[in-house]
Amino acid sequence: MAPAFDPATREALLARVRFYRDLGLTEFYRRPVDPALLGAESLQNLSAPEPALSLPKGLASETWDSTTQPALQEDKLIPPRKPLLAPPEIADAVPSADRASALQLIREDIGDCTRCALHKGRNKLVFGDGSPNARLMFVGEGPGADEDAQGIPFVGKAGQLLNNMIAAMGLKREEVYIANVVKCRPPGNRTPEPEEGNTCSPFLFRQIDVVRPQVIVALGATAATYLLGQRQPLAGLRGRVHAFRGMQLIITYHPAYLLRDPRQKKEAWADLQIAMRELGLKAPAKG
Ligand code: SF4
Numbered sequence: 001m002a003p004a005f006d007p008a009t010r011e012a013l014l015a016r017v018r019f020y021r022d023l024g025l026t027e028f029y030r031r032p033v034d035p036a037l038l039g040a041e042s043l044q045n046l047s048a049p050e051p052a053l054s055l056p057k058g059l060a061s062e063t064w065d066s067t068t069q070p071a072l073q074e075d076k077l078i079p080p081r082k083p084l085l086a087p088p089e090i091a092d093a094v095p096s097a098d099r100a101s102a103l104q105l106i107r108e109d110i111g112d113c114t115r116c117a118l119h120k121g122r123n124k125l126v127f128g129d130g131s132p133n134a135r136l137m138f139v140g141e142g143p144g145a146d147e148d149a150q151g152i153p154f155v156g157k158a159g160q161l162l163n164n165m166i167a168a169m170g171l172k173r174e175e176v177y178i179a180n181v182v183k184c185r186p187p188g189n190r191t192p193e194p195e196e197g198n199t200c201s202p203f204l205f206r207q208i209d210v211v212r213p214q215v216i217v218a219l220g221a222t223a224a225t226y227l228l229g230q231r232q233p234l235a236g237l238r239g240r241v242h243a244f245r246g247m248q249l250i251i252t253y254h255p256a257y258l259l260r261d262p263r264q265k266k267e268a269w270a271d272l273q274i275a276m277r278e279l280g281l282k283a284p285a286k287g
Pocket residue numbers: 110113114115116117118119125182183184196199200
């Protein structure tokens with residue numbers, strides 16, 4: 001019999017399941033738990049008459065196949081999230097020579113922003129980094145602790161991996177542009193709430209419209225969600241080119257996820273090779 005969970009544990013489990021679903025991981029396997037590994041309290045819970053975590057049909061079974069178990073079934077359990085804003089109209093193109101100052105203008109518009117709750121825990125606002133004339137742009141979710149401390153996106157461990165990914169593509173970091181959906185660090189690195197993403201993402205769209213890269217690589221489900229204006233499992237979005245505001249959008253895993261599950265690096269590399277093909281890039285020779 002499944003154990004009963006206290007509300008906090010239950011919410012944490014739901015958040016974890018939602019997180020994996022957003023990453024495109026939709027198959028879950030249960031294995032027997034050695035009772036010796038469980039404390040007395042857990043053993044008591046194991047004999048509780050009703051499981052408090054009543055997962056919807058399909059999710060509670062041995063495997064969960066997203067093609068047969070639509071998200072709506074999960075939504076019965078998880079309260080519907082607030083709608084996403086539709087992506088804004090595409091702004092007029094900015095001449096190459098004016099892009100740096102156009103980006104600076106956006107930064108000034110953001111100012112010492114208090115438009116959403118994320119400002120409360122912020123040390124440094126993380127606007128963006130790289131070339132205003134980049135042909136390739138990476139979009140992540142939001143700053144982590146290192147980024148919040150330095151005010152630069154992707155400078156922690158995930159940033160190191162992103163740097164390696166950029167180098168593997170035959171580019172230098174300063175040749176690309178990097179920005180996030182939200183400019184301030186969500187507490188505990190949680191996923192931004194829809195209010196936060198909706199409030200901040202218009203600045204990202206302005207950055208995108210100024211830089212106007214040929215190819216954008218969205219890193220992870222949150223970036224993909226706000227760029228596309230709709231939620232879809234990452235698995236269904238990866239591996240192909242999406243038309244996006246006159247640019248090409250490719251969606252892959254977030255480097256932080258790749259650090260947790262390096263087995264997916266091959267998949268991410270396949271996505272980056274699509275970007276390279278679109279950009280006419282060849283991987284640098286080894287050695
Ligand atoms: S996350 Fe964006 S909207 Fe929210 S406070 Fe920071 S800059 Fe402002």
